[in-house]
Each structure stands twice: as structure tokens, then as C-alpha cells.
Amino acid sequence: MKLRTISTALVVTGALLGSGLGSATAAPPSTLAGPDIPVSAVQADLGRLQSIATANGGNRAHGRPGYLASVNWVKSKLDAAGFTTRVQSFTSSGATGYNLIADWPGGDLNNVVMAGGHLDSVSAGPGINDNGTGSAGLLEVALAVRSSGFQPTKHLRFAWWGAEELGLVGSTYYVNSLSTTDRSRIDAYLNFDMIGSPNPGYFVYSASGQPSGSLALQQTLQGYFGSIGVPTELTSVGGRSDHAAFARAGIPVGGTFTGAEGIKTSAQAQKWGGSAGVAFDRCYHRSCDTSSNVNATALDRNTDAIAHAVWTLAA
Template sequence: MRVRKFALAGVAVAVTATLTVSGSTYAGAAVAPVAVAPPVISSTAPMAHLTQLMSFASASNNTRVIGSAGFTSTVNYVKSQLTASGWTVTTQSFTTRGKTATNVIAEWPYGDATHVIMAGAHSDSVAAGPGINDNGSGVAALLANAAAISQSALRPAKRIRFGFWGAEEQGDVGSSYYVSHLAGGEAKKIDAYLNFDMVGNKAENGKAVGWSLYVEGQSNGLNAPFKSYFSAKGITVNASLDTDDRSDHAAFKNAGVKVTGVSSVRSLNELGACYHKACDNLSDVDSNSVTLASNAIANAVWSLAG
């Protein structure tokens, strides 16, 4: 998350009945769709990813900023995890401020490719620290969801696509590069973009973690599955976090895509004591927060992908 800026309900599964009589098979009417609930993601998955990201930063002068070995290791790790889970993975490399950065785009190869539900998180940190909450937490939550989708052999109605953006900390460069390089008409195929930036905050100063959703004015109703998830957990969320377009959703919004997102901050004035500092390491992350975010993402993606 930059200084200026501040995911599944039921899936319908069609079943066709068949009848075999004297060696002949007849197709019957489709049975009513069966609701498939999203799997429950435990803390083990996202925290394992965060531990890996921290190891990359530790071997790279405590940073995963673009141009560093820590960022390169992060990109390679994200690619390997997604590929192993059966996702179709592509990369985009670009240069900003004299340094090379990379976007990783992963697509679950099922569902209608003309109706895409996309979720994203930035994979870089600032130079000053390892960026485990900002934004290793978003990356870890999405990777946990990618594995859950694979393990469930999900066959959604819509296509699911994840983006892991480089150079967000330089001004949302990676997401802007992706959107600006979409072929003509491709942006219109994205029904929704969900952004996840800083979803691992710990309680500070005696205050509980303040969960927030992006403002309804730009979410266009996309906040409903997030609200239902947190409500079922007895958690009140701030449904009007005004990000002032200070994260990766901005490029999508400007291209006419409906956007929203979730963050474990109450407001832009409460980003955490270790925000953009060397202490944004594993001790700066609450495993409960990352786990809640991972499951909230699952609830939303499962629901919106139909």
C-alpha cells in the first residue's frame, strides 16, 4: 500500500441424469443445481506463504522492493505455487525508475472467459522493509485461495483470474501496465476486480482490528458477499473506506471495471506502527486476520464466479 493510498457463497453445479435400459442410455432432465460452499482455509496455508516471503526478504537486506533479489524470489515463488496448482500462468515485465518489475497473472482455466472475476494484490514491498503485512498478506491470502480452488476442482460459471502486481509502491505501476496493455474489449470482459492490500493487521493501542470495505460508490454492490461473511462471524466492518484510488484497483476503476476490496485497517490514518518500516515482518502480522481475509476472499470469489 502506498503512502497516498491508504474473497466463495454457493456455486451452481449442473447435474444431468441418465437412464440405462437394455444397454441404451438416455439423457434425462437436469437435476436442480447443487450449492457448493467454499472450503474453509486454515491459518496454515497463508502463514506458510508469509514465512517464505520473509525468508526472501531476509536474504535480500530485509526488503522485497522491485529490483532486489527479494522481489525476484517472490515472483518466482508465486509462479511456482500457481503452476503447481494447475493455474495458467503468464508474466509481464516492465521497467520503472530504471528497475525491472514483473506482474504475475494466473487464470483458472474453466468458466466463461467473457465474464471474468478478477482479484489482485501487490507483491512488492518498499525499500525500507520486508512488507509482510504490506502486502505479503494479500499475496498469501490469494495463494491460499488459488490452492483451495484447485483442490476443490472448481468449475465456476465465470472465469477466475488473479493478478500479483509489481511496483505498486512506485505508484500502482504494475496494475496500470496490465490494464493499459489489455487487448481491445478485454477490460469489458472483467465483471469485477477485487483488491487486497494489508489484510494482516494486528490489534494496536487496545483497539480491535478494524476491517474495512472499499466505499459502496465504487463497489457497485460487490461488497455483499464480504458483508455476509463478516456478519456471520459477528464482525462489524467499515463499509466506507475511502482509498482515494491509492491502490491497484484504481486502474481497473478508471477503465470502467466495477471494483472493491478489503483491508484490515479502520482508516487511512491507522495503517499500523510498522507501516513501511523495517519491522513490517512476521511479528507485524496477525494470523487470525490473514485467515479471516483468506476466507472472506473465498466467500466473495465463490459467490461472484457463480
Template sequence: TDPFPLDLGEWRAGVPMVFASFAVGNELAGTPGATVRLKVDATLTLGTDHNVIAETRTGNAKNVVMVGAHLDSVPEGPGINDNGSGAAAILETALQMRHLPVRNKVRFAFWAAEEPGLLGSDQYVEGLSAAEKDKIRLYLNFDMVASPNYAYKLYDGDDSDAEGSPAGPPGSAQIEKQLAAFFDRRGLAHVGTDFDGRSDYGPFIAAGIPAGGIFTGAEGVKTPQEQALFGGTAGVAYDSCYHQACDTITNIDATALDVNADAIADSVARFAVNTTAVP
């Protein structure tokens, strides 16, 4: 067997995509009895971008484990927590894969253009044939895994702990359980988070592919219960620099990044050798 199953010389670019985004500002001014003025300013951005996909040379091609993180940021800032954190963690996992003889094919996706609306992952899933979709056993997503005021949030695939979020495709609950087991073994708390399609797993669950992932929080505010579980500061956003210029290298919690990188590697390695837990 090949002792180095992942050859990162095998990078291939995805299909280029063309996208448009609009920024629209409305100004409505009226004086009683006078005509109402409506002013609309619109800017249009057009761009081309590429997903980057790499997969293990070995492993059962009929049983593909996919792992993804988006590589783009919003134009307002460098996007280090969102999503340099997830991209770096899956890249390091890919590099460490060389120590693991895989049984399943593991495919890493670095998505383009998540921020304008999941364009890269959407295009990828749209472009799969029914046969290719069938071979993807599960999808793991990592978007924001080192928030400065973090909580360990697992996508609520079993719909048991995050309110108002729909359950994922069958198998998503088992993915959540496997991620939860990692935190349990370390004696670390975890909570559920809405499985509502707000990141690149959305197109996968819409296609009926089981999915899961970890999230440490964005613009939402930490609760007192979460402060008791994870430390940090209740009443403050998980990431006060979310989508801002200050999402720089100082906007990372090193402990959260370290723990989550380990959780990601643990989960990928387990699924790389065995996916029988996921129907």
C-alpha cells in the same frame, strides 16, 4: 468437466516494466540579509519487474473475475503485512479453487511495483484492448489484510460509510454488499474505507470496472468506535510498522489473516459461479 480447473503450472509473466523512482531531499538555509542556499540531493533507481498472472483453464472467458494483490514491498522493509498478507491469502484461495468447478474464468494477479505508484496494475489495465476490458466483470483487491491493530474495512463502493470517497463504478456497491454479508454471517463488524484509488484497484475503477476489497488499516489511527467494534487500541495506528523495517512476520494479526482469507475465498468462490449481482 475438469475437476482441477486451476492449473498453477500455467503461470505466465506479465510484460516487463521499467520504472524510475526519485528520492529528493531539500535543504534551505538562510541568514537575514544573506544569500539563500538551496541544496537538492536526488537518487534515481531504475528497475525491471513483472506481474504474475494465472487464470482458471475453464470458465466463461467472456465473464472474467479478477483477484489481485501486490507482491512488492517498500525498500525499507520486508512488507509482510504490506502485502505478504494479501498475496498469501489470494495464493491460498487459488490453490483451494481446485475443489470448485468454476462457471466464470477466475484470473489471479500478483502485481509488481505497486509501491512506486501502482505501476504493474496500471500497465496491465493500460495494455488491455476494449474487448478484453469488457470481459472483466469485476476486480477484487487485497492489500494489507492482517494489520496488528486491525479493523475490517471494506472499500466503500456504495459511498455510504466512508466520508469524502467517491462512489465506484456501478456494481462496486454490490461487491461491497457481498463482502459485508460474509462478516454479517460471522457476526463480525465491518466499516467502510475510502475508495480513492490508493491501491491496485485504482486503474480498474478508472477504466469503469466494478471493484471492491478488504483492508485492515495502514498508518491511520484506530478510533474509539473501532476499538469498541474490533478490540485493539484506539489512538494507535492500525499498523505501526507500516512501510518500516519492522513489517516482519511478527507484524501480522493471525485472527485477522484467518478471517480475511476466509472472506476472500468466500467472495471469490461466489463470484466464480455467479456474477449476476454485479451489473
């Protein structure tokens, strides 16, 4: 997640769900869709991203060899699973960056459901929670599309963005590269950035102030967490992650987040466990954001939330 000197804004719980405000406790239970993604598989992917960083100067940052190695590794997994992949290059800060786009064959190309997250780290460390977790969760959900035999009605597209940490550069480049017609074909964009924070919260992107259609994405994610008995809070993450590029283009957006440098309150610790008065991720943008800087329960729940949303929205 791109660093900005703003704190996570929490929407007060208890408001009417239809207004776009409130908490998941107000959302009606939903019928679970999508497979249970084994968290062990996601953790194995994080181990691979850690190894890539370790072998390439300790990070996976834009313009560094660890980032391109990460792109190539994720692409190889998707190619083997039958996705149609392409690498989109761009230039930022004097270095070449890369977006990885993966389309699942079939589905209505006039109705596209996208899910994505950034693959780059900051230069200070390997970026395993930020954003190896979202990247690995998305990868395992994409691979489950193949292994489960899912045949979505809508067209499925996954994306791993470059240079998010420099200001949402890759995702903005992608959206700006689309024709007006191609933008209009994207029904939804779901963003997953930092989904395994070690002192986690369970935040769902608020639809308030977002393009029309975003409320359905918010409610889909709230419904999943409500179904497994996990309360959530809504958050407005503003321009801190890649959904912002899509929102500016009028595309409905949603996503989940487990917290960054913000401090967990006593009320949140009582609701979710963990430590009050401590950051959700004390290693945010630091060298200690390694494979040991991840809460497995939060990672598991959020990866399954990705699967639930993809299966629900695409079917």
C-alpha cells in the same frame, strides 16, 4: 499499500445499504460460499516471503532481487497446481518490474472475475503485512480452487502486481495493455492489500463513486463478515491501491483492508478489540513489518472473505 499523505476515510455507518454507504451490520446475512482456508497455510507463506526478503537484503522491493524471487516462488506454486501463468514485464524508475497473472482453466472467458494484490514491498523492509498478507491470502485461495474441485461458471484470474509502492505501476500497466474488448470481459476486480494488520480494523471498500456494479462486490464482502458476526466499516481508499487502475477503466471494484497508518478510535477498539489511539499498523512501511507484524485472526477472516467472494461471484 502505496503511501500517500491522506488518511483512511471512513463512511458513516447507519446509512441505507442501497445507497452504497453504511456498515456491514446493515447487510443481510449471506449463505457462506467457498472453503475455510487454513490460516496456518497462509502464515507458512508469509514465513517464506520473510525468508526471501531476509536472503535478499531485507526487502522485496521493485527492482530488487527479493521481488523477483517472490514472483518466481508464487509462480512455482501456481504452476504446480495447474494454473496457466504468465509474467508480464514493464520498466519503472530504471528497473524491470513484473506482474504475475494466473488463469484457472475453464469458465466463460467473456465473464472474468479477477482477484489481486501487490507483491512488492517498500525498500525499508520485508513488507509482510504490506502486502505479504494479501499476496499469501490470494495464493492460498487460488490453490484451494484446485484442491476443492471448484468448477466456476465464470473464468477465474488471479494477479500479483509489481511496483505498487511506486504508484500502482504494475496494475496500471496491465490494465492499459488490455484491449477494449478484454477490459469489457472483466466483470469484477477484487483487491486485497494489508489484510492482517496487528491492530486490525475490518474495512470494506465503499462502492460510492466507483463504477457501476461495485455495490454487488461491496455487499458480497459485507455479507460474509455479517455472517460471521464481525461488524465492518466502509472505507474509501481512493488511489492508494491497485483497484484504482481498474476503476479508472470502468471495471467494478471491491476489496478489504485492515488499516495502515491511520489511528484506531475508541469506538473502533470497542467494536473490534485492540488498542485505541494506536495505528492499525505501527510498522507500516518500516523495517519492523516482519512476519511478527500480523494479526492471525484478521488474516484468517480476510482470507476466508476472499474465498467467499471468489466462490460467490464466479459461480
